Amino acid sequence: MHNPAQNQDLVRRSLSSVWHPCSQMKQYENFPLIPLERGKGAWLYDFEGNRYLDAVSSWWVNLFGHSNPRINAAVREQLERLEHAMLAGFTHEPVVELSERLRGLAPEGLGHCFYGSDGASATEIALKMSAHYWRNKGHPDKTRFISLKNSYHGETLGALSVTDVALFRDAYGALISQQATVASPDTRLAAPGESGEDHARRCARALDEHLARHRDSIAAFIVEPLVQGAAGMAMHHPVYLTLAREICSRHGVHLIADEIAVGMGRTGTMFACEQGNISPDFLLISKGITGGYLPLSIVMTRDEIYQAFYDDSSARGFLHSHSYTGNPLACRAALATLDIFRHDDVLNANRKKVEYLNSISANLRELPMVRNWRNTGMIWAFEIASTGDRLAQRCFQLGLQHELLLRPMGNTVYFMPPYIVDEEEMQLLVGRTERVVEQLA
Numbered sequence: 001m002h003n004p005a006q007n008q009d010l011v012r013r014s015l016s017s018v019w020h021p022c023s024q025m026k027q028y029e030n031f032p033l034i035p036l037e038r039g040k041g042a043w044l045y046d047f048e049g050n051r052y053l054d055a056v057s058s059w060w061v062n063l064f065g066h067s068n069p070r071i072n073a074a075v076r077e078q079l080e081r082l083e084h085a086m087l088a089g090f091t092h093e094p095v096v097e098l099s100e101r102l103r104g105l106a107p108e109g110l111g112h113c114f115y116g117s118d119g120a121s122a123t124e125i126a127l128k129m130s131a132h133y134w135r136n137k138g139h140p141d142k143t144r145f146i147s148l149k150n151s152y153h154g155e156t157l158g159a160l161s162v163t164d165v166a167l168f169r170d171a172y173g174a175l176i177s178q179q180a181t182v183a184s185p186d187t188r189l190a191a192p193g194e195s196g197e198d199h200a201r202r203c204a205r206a207l208d209e210h211l212a213r214h215r216d217s218i219a220a221f222i223v224e225p226l227v228q229g230a231a232g233m234a235m236h237h238p239v240y241l242t243l244a245r246e247i248c249s250r251h252g253v254h255l256i257a258d259e260i261a262v263g264m265g266r267t268g269t270m271f272a273c274e275q276g277n278i279s280p281d282f283l284l285i286s287k288g289i290t291g292g293y294l295p296l297s298i299v300m301t302r303d304e305i306y307q308a309f310y311d312d313s314s315a316r317g318f319l320h321s322h323s324y325t326g327n328p329l330a331c332r333a334a335l336a337t338l339d340i341f342r343h344d345d346v347l348n349a350n351r352k353k354v355e356y357l358n359s360i361s362a363n364l365r366e367l368p369m370v371r372n373w374r375n376t377g378m379i380w381a382f383e384i385a386s387t388g389d390r391l392a393q394r395c396f397q398l399g400l401q402h403e404l405l406l407r408p409m410g411n412t413v414y415f416m417p418p419y420i421v422d423e424e425e426m427q428l429l430v431g432r433t434e435r436v437v438e439q440l441a
């Protein structure tokens with residue numbers, strides 16, 4: 001179905017009816033929308049047969065490619081049985097099985113799964129649950145939260161209160177309850193001569209000092225373990241997680257691990273927390289959990305937190321809900337995703353892919369404009385040393401010309417490909433990114 005008219009037609013209709021996310025709509029005058037007809041594997045296709053390698057996993061959600069036959073089949077089968085039903089007062093197989101499987105996979109002690117839809121709703125749930133826990137426990141003053149500098153935890157108002165990205169926050173400052181931030185262990189911020197690990201230890205001391213002063217008013221510390229995604233793939237040493245766990249426990253403050261982006265094998269282990277050898281009080285999962293198919297988010301909690309709500313009084317219960325909580329189709333897509341992890345030994349297979357991509361990246365890393373090349377699991381990032389105007393947009397446009405879907409954040413270019421990316425596609429990705437970077441010069 002290669003019909004050139006369809007590309008233009010769809011773009012025109014979209015601009016006159018759809019308000020696109022994360023966009024200044026006027027910019028589409030200069031940087032046109034890309035109409036998509038279909039997706040297959042790591043590739044997205046428009047109506048004219050142009051293709052784009054999805055190097056950002058469609059905003060970090062896709063794990064096993066577009067239109068994956070195994071996930072398709074699972075969702076199709078579920079569709080014939082139960083598409084959706086309310087989860088209050090009812091239950092169904094997909095949600096039970098998924099909760100059981102996640103308990104087996106997650107760090108120890110996280111016994112119950114609470115379901116939301118998007119990542120931001122998981123953040124909201126964790127913040128509410130944490131403060132409500134302290135209230136149930138007779139500490140109604142513990143209502144504050146802290147996060148890392150440059151943190152990102154979603155864009156609803158509660159999630160924005162722990163998100164430190166000025167561009168997303170500033171217009172809504174008056175609507176958001178201002179929360180404190182502590183120094184980010186981002187390795188790029190290490191002092192000259194200081195190792196990433198030493199920098200992480202220094203930041204943990206700052207966290208310790210902050211909690212020592214304010215622990216009575218703080219319910220929880222929320223962190224993106226190992227990689228702060230929206231901060232520009234800011235990576236840190238895992239010792240920070242180990243220390244943060246110990247510090248939060250010592251001060252009686254919950255630790256919320258937001259693994260919405262880094263969970264599901266993205267950093268090389270199923271969950272990033274494993275690399276710090278810790279178990280958080282709340283674990284947030286979304287994005288890749290359904291393989292990038294359907295919106296689903298999960299808040300896993302420690303048993304002792306669950307117990308603090310278990311009571312004869314309704315008001316002590318957690319009454320939060322979303323209409324599509326625990327949607328069976330989404331849970332089924334998640335189960336199919338977990339099946340693929342197990343069946344294909346994905347974590348080990350990814351290790352080989354990481355080695356391969358690193359082995360072919362020497363030319364790219366050594367380009368004069370490339371700075372801070374870094375890698376954690378299936379995430380690679382670097383900065384482009386240029387003060388050029390609209391660098392991110394020019395890079396995005398050049399990428400498209402080379403059949404790449406790159407979506408830089410400021411000067412940071414990153415790769416976060418689906419796990420099914422093969423050697424040929426990795427060569428194409430790295431080789432063409434070299435050309436893009438050279439053309440940006």
Ligand SMILES: *Cc1c(COP(=O)(O)O)cnc(C)c1O
Nearest residue numbers: 118119120152153154229260261
């Ligand atoms: C994407 C993301 C969120 C928000 O998820 P949405 O589904 O976009 O609401 C929260 N935290 C982190 C770390 C994320 O990367």
